Amino acid sequence: xxxxxxxxxxxxxxxxxxxxxxxxxxxxxxxxxxxxxxxxxxxxxxxxxxxxxxxxxxxxxxxxxxxxxxxxxxxxxxxxxxxxxxxxxxxxxxxxxxxxxxxxxxxxxxxxxxxxxxxxxxxxxxxxxxxxxxxxxxxxxxxxxxxxxxxxxxxxxxxxxxxxxxxxxxxxxxxxxxxxxxxxxxxxxxxxxxxxxxxxxxxxxxxxxxxxxxxxxxxxxxxxxxxxxxxxxxxxxxxx
Amino acid sequence: xxxxxxxxxxxxxxxxxxxxxxxxxxxxxxxxxxxxxxxxxxxxxxxxxxxxxxxxxxxxxxxxxxxxxxxxxxxxxxxxxxxxxxxxxxxxxxxxxxxxxxxxxxxxxxxxxxxxxxxxxxxxxxxxxxxxxxxxxxxxxxxxxxxxxxxxxxxxxxxxxxxxxxxxxxxxxxxxxxxxxxxxxxxxxxxxxxxxxxxxxxxxxxxxxxxxxxxxxxxxxx
Numbered sequence: 001x002x003x004x005x006x007x008x009x010x011x012x013x014x015x016x017x018x019x020x021x022x023x024x025x026x027x028x029x030x031x032x033x034x035x036x037x038x039x040x041x042x043x044x045x046x047x048x049x050x051x052x053x054x055x056x057x058x059x060x061x062x063x064x065x066x067x068x069x070x071x072x073x074x075x076x077x078x079x080x081x082x083x084x085x086x087x088x089x090x091x092x093x094x095x096x097x098x099x100x101x102x103x104x105x106x107x108x109x110x111x112x113x114x115x116x117x118x119x120x121x122x123x124x125x126x127x128x129x130x131x132x133x134x135x136x137x138x139x140x141x142x143x144x145x146x147x148x149x150x151x152x153x154x155x156x157x158x159x160x161x162x163x164x165x166x167x168x169x170x171x172x173x174x175x176x177x178x179x180x181x182x183x184x185x186x187x188x189x190x191x192x193x194x195x196x197x198x199x200x201x202x203x204x205x206x207x208x209x210x211x212x213x214x215x216x217x218x219x220x221x222x223x224x225x226x227x228x229x230x231x232x233x234x235x236x237x238x239x240x
Numbered sequence: 241x242x243x244x245x246x247x248x249x250x251x252x253x254x255x256x257x258x259x260x261x262x263x264x265x266x267x268x269x270x271x272x273x274x275x276x277x278x279x280x281x282x283x284x285x286x287x288x289x290x291x292x293x294x295x296x297x298x299x300x301x302x303x304x305x306x307x308x309x310x311x312x313x314x315x316x317x318x319x320x321x322x323x324x325x326x327x328x329x330x331x332x333x334x335x336x337x338x339x340x341x342x343x344x345x346x347x348x349x350x351x352x353x354x355x356x357x358x359x360x361x362x363x364x365x366x367x368x369x370x371x372x373x374x375x376x377x378x379x380x381x382x383x384x385x386x387x388x389x390x391x392x393x394x395x396x397x398x399x400x401x402x403x404x405x406x407x408x409x410x411x412x413x414x415x416x417x418x419x420x421x422x423x424x425x426x427x428x429x430x431x432x433x434x435x436x437x438x439x440x441x442x443x444x445x446x447x448x449x450x451x452x453x454x455x456x457x458x459x460x461x462x
Contacts, residue, residue, distance in 0.1 A: 103326065103327065103328025108326050114319035118255055130244075131327045
């Protein structure tokens with residue numbers, strides 16, 4: 001029986017794990033995302049198996065692993081986009097693909113930015129906010145764009161943006177969040193400059209302080225300004 | 241719930257406005273393809289009158305297939321589709337909004353262009369009115385079926401060809417009753433039977449296609 005914690009059970013228990021000490025701020029505590037005995041297959045290849053991972057309210061988990069180990073696949077499973085080969089992903093004990101309460105609480109920002117080339121930054125963000133039932137009045141959207149320093153490019157078509165600016169625009173969704181939620185972020189720091197990374201870290205801090213939880217991947221260790229994160233290494237779970 | 245429908249629908253229209261040339265392509269294709277027939281078949285009004293309804297319907301069918309291939313492919317590529325399915329709104333609703341937007345952008349202009357095209361083929365006013373009514377009932381069927389085909393072929397390499405092979409056979413009933421309605425009016429019979437069948441087809445497709453599209457989208461994203 002493996003402990004359902006954000007630690008690989010056997011192989012890397014020696015690695016120091018820091019849990020986020022931030023207390024849960026809101027009265028209604030966020031449920032726990034739990035992956036139990038999870039296995040994922042991509043084509044004919046088994047990416048990982050017997051993964052037990054838990055993300056609790058107020059906790060941030062950094063998912064690491066070498067390229068092709070299935071970090072993105074694990075995030076897609078956690079988001080409920082994909083069906084696991086074996087095991088279960090549950091939210092408060094209910095399978096994520098059935099839990100109706102899960103959808104409004106989950107913010108998934110994948111590798112693709114989900115911005116339309118032909119729309120402006122503002123329109124793209126507004127669509128995503130409307131779709132996910134977040135505040136989509138101009139004032140909130142402008143404030144969110146201001147947060148990620150994209151306010152000046154508000155009316156520019158997404159087509160004309162650089163990679164880093166696209167990433168910022170996609171992450172502006174996080175600045176719209178007001179309630180504790182689960183953020184599932186695939187390489188949020190990707191393509192960002194130092195200022196951008198700083199903005200993301202501050203958003204993460206605020207989110208954790210209000211009792212939200214985060215599951216993110218990153219090639220590089222989160223830097224100095226990042227909140228304390230429990231580390232979860234996928235490498236030991238690859239089949240030999 | 242209807243907010244998500246409106247969000248997707250208005251976004252599709254806005255995107256079409258940003259890409260006007262692409263959005264107008266199907267109706268331009270429709271007009272050009274139909275106007276080739278008098279050149280190819282010969283300009284005798286009697287011949288044209290006989291083939292008119294069929295020609296208009298076949299060209300409308302091909303025109304709406306032309307534009308349906310990208311209905312989901314672009315959203316799939318840039319991650320928007322994932323977000324739509326993760327939004328917690330029923331995927332069937334998203335699929336319906338997409339099909340409705342496709343009809344507004346492609347189907348409605350075809351219906352509007354049909355009387356003009358009908359005149360070119362020397363159709364009688366009664367036949368023209370019937371043609372427009374039949375297209376009004378029939379083009380939503382094509383958009384719904386097209387959406388389903390686009391979702392089923394999402395991510396496949398030869399999606400365009402497969403889509404046409406999948407959808408054209410399914411749209412044959414609409415083609416038969418659509419052009420049959422005009423034929424009936426031309427020969428002095430009431431077209432109400434054809435209209436009833438077209439209406440029934442529309443209802444059936446509207447009930448079946450969006451859930452099937454939703455299921456195909458879920459599978460495509462896994």
